[in-house]
Amino acid sequence: MANPDKTNRFQQVDDKALDEARALLANARHAALATLNPETGAPQATRVGLTLAEDSTPLIFVSMLAGHTPALLADPRCSLLVGEPGKGDPLARPRIMLDCEAEKLARDDAAFAPALKAYLAAHPKAELYAALPDFLFFRLQPKSVLYNAGFGRAYRMTGTELLG
Amino acid sequence: MANPDKTNRFQQVDDKALDEARALLANARHAALATLNPETGAPQATRVGLTLAEDSTPLIFVSMLAGHTPALLADPRCSLLVGEPGKGDPLARPRIMLDCEAEKLARDDAAFAPALKAYLAAHPKAELYAALPDFLFFRLQPKSVLYNAGFGRAYRMTGTELLG
Numbered sequence: 001m002a003n004p005d006k007t008n009r010f011q012q013v014d015d016k017a018l019d020e021a022r023a024l025l026a027n028a029r030h031a032a033l034a035t036l037n038p039e040t041g042a043p044q045a046t047r048v049g050l051t052l053a054e055d056s057t058p059l060i061f062v063s064m065l066a067g068h069t070p071a072l073l074a075d076p077r078c079s080l081l082v083g084e085p086g087k088g089d090p091l092a093r094p095r096i097m098l099d100c101e102a103e104k105l106a107r108d109d110a111a112f113a114p115a116l117k118a119y120l121a122a123h124p125k126a127e128l129y130a131a132l133p134d135f136l137f138f139r140l141q142p143k144s145v146l147y148n149a150g151f152g153r154a155y156r157m158t159g160t161e162l163l164g
Numbered sequence: 165m166a167n168p169d170k171t172n173r174f175q176q177v178d179d180k181a182l183d184e185a186r187a188l189l190a191n192a193r194h195a196a197l198a199t200l201n202p203e204t205g206a207p208q209a210t211r212v213g214l215t216l217a218e219d220s221t222p223l224i225f226v227s228m229l230a231g232h233t234p235a236l237l238a239d240p241r242c243s244l245l246v247g248e249p250g251k252g253d254p255l256a257r258p259r260i261m262l263d264c265e266a267e268k269l270a271r272d273d274a275a276f277a278p279a280l281k282a283y284l285a286a287h288p289k290a291e292l293y294a295a296l297p298d299f300l301f302f303r304l305q306p307k308s309v310l311y312n313a314g315f316g317r318a319y320r321m322t323g324t325e326l327l328g
Contacts, residue, residue: 009229029249029254030249030254030255031209032196032198032209033209034196034198034207034208034209034243035198035207036200036206037263040241042200042241042263043198043199043200043207043208043242043243044198044207044243044261044263045196045198045209045243045244045245046245047245047247047249047254047255047259048254049253049254049255065173067261067310077204077206077207078207079198079207079208079209080209081196081209081210081211083211085193085194085211088289089213089287089289090193090194090211090212090213091194091211091212092289097208097209097210097231099201099206099208123253125252125253125256126253146231
């Protein structure tokens, strides 16, 4: 653990790690999202509701009133942190970090209706604001993924590997 | 909610909001942290163990092997997201977002020992790695704070107001 040699930090990705990482993501209903403040360039952490598209791409449905939405429109780079810390040492609990590129889904895009359907299935209360024009849908395309299963078990994978 | 007029987004900060925000922060043992990837400038979201110093400043104790540590050494701007989503609509649950400036606490700094003591009180298992030289302490000085108590109740406050 004290070895700062980066080449030794990650374990070989295997089916077990992929299965665990996919299950963690599939069960998530919310996440922390890091975006860049468009005015200052500083990082900002916010909470988002989350679900997955049929191809397992993360989907978020967000208000223009929340800091992340104008941020994603200005710079689509973002990072999603998923996993419940629960009790005990929060760093011993699995989490997955996905560095993503956000793609806005316009309301007239063919993928919009299935995305909204998937989102409402996970978040029925979002029905209350689904029709408001200041709510935008984004697909978050994972580029680089770090699955951390707890101390000593960390895996780097590409978005393509994770989504399978 | 559909009103994009920024002047109407936040409620007047009052004692109730301050008390709630302080309690939320005081009870947190972990947080999501947004930092800037020093190689790409992209935002990155990671999990950190958290406690508060005696003056209520957030403290984190982090490994050089984790992405956030080299990131904070390269650019101290960061953002902390605190609050447990629990069940139900994750956006209806209170959370607090603190835009901070990280200050490294050297091991020979007078504030190091009390910080470590506070951290170990909250995270007894950190004793296992407390002596490792690649673990660094940071005080996260909050500059700008957003306390979101759920739909329709959001408060902007300064770090000074929050810490009182």
